[in-house]
Amino acid sequence: MREATALRQRAEFRVPGENETVVVGYRSNSSLSIYFGPDPVFQFDRDGRLRRAFVDGNLFRTQGDTLARLQRVRSSASVELQRHDLSTSECHAFLERSRLRLSRFLEALKSGTADCLSGVLWDTTTSEKLLHDLSRWLAAPLSLAPPIAARK
Numbered sequence: 001m002r003e004a005t006a007l008r009q010r011a012e013f014r015v016p017g018e019n020e021t022v023v024v025g026y027r028s029n030s031s032l033s034i035y036f037g038p039d040p041v042f043q044f045d046r047d048g049r050l051r052r053a054f055v056d057g058n059l060f061r062t063q064g065d066t067l068a069r070l071q072r073v074r075s076s077a078s079v080e081l082q083r084h085d086l087s088t089s090e091c092h093a094f095l096e097r098s099r100l101r102l103s104r105f106l107e108a109l110k111s112g113t114a115d116c117l118s119g120v121l122w123d124t125t126t127s128e129k130l131l132h133d134l135s136r137w138l139a140a141p142l143s144l145a146p147p148i149a150a151r152k
Contacts, residue, residue: 007033009126011119015108021117022105024130032133034102042098048137049145053098064147066091095142106134 004010007025015022020037027033030046041054050067053060059070069084086094108114109131116122 004033004035007120009119009121011122011126012117013109013114014117015105015114017104017108022114025120026126026129032130034105036101036105040098040101042102044137045145047145048133049143050095050098051145051148053094055094055098060086060094061148062144062146064144067094067144091144092141095144099138099142102134103138106131106138109134 004023004025006027007023008028010023010025013022013024018036022037023035025033031044031051032046032048033041033043035041039054039057041052042050043052045051049062051062053067057071060067061070062068063085066088067086069086071082071084073080073082105114109127116127119126
């Protein structure tokens with residue numbers, strides 16, 4: 001929670017069935033990030049499209065029409081980032097697993113079983129926005145944000 005300073009509005013929840021606390025927050029541009037401990041992590045744009053995820057030790061980044069899995073491979077001499085663009089079926093399976101995980105969190109919020117432990121600039125209005133956004137975004141299959149521009 002203390003490390004999530006890029007999230008202007010943020011809160012930490014204890015959620016039944018989760019081993020770690022869940023930290024959620026909005027950046028100043030209204031994009032949402034959800035951390036189920038250090039892994040998995042989901043980052044959305046302001047329209048609810050998945051931009052990035054960190055799942056099972058791998059970084060996933062939108063390519064617009066699929067996700068690229070970026071995996072660190074360490075050797076004695078260097079660390080290499082290997083990229084694998086997910087096939088259509090791999091991408092759909094990943095998005096559906098992610099949607100189900102996020103839906104369980106949403107249900108805990110709706111039922112009141114998720115306990116808010118702390119928050120920064122988090123109030124009832126922000127909680128309602130989170131419920132509204134997740135309900136709308138998870139009512140259909142997750143979609144992908146436009147490609148993230150490569151660093152130059």
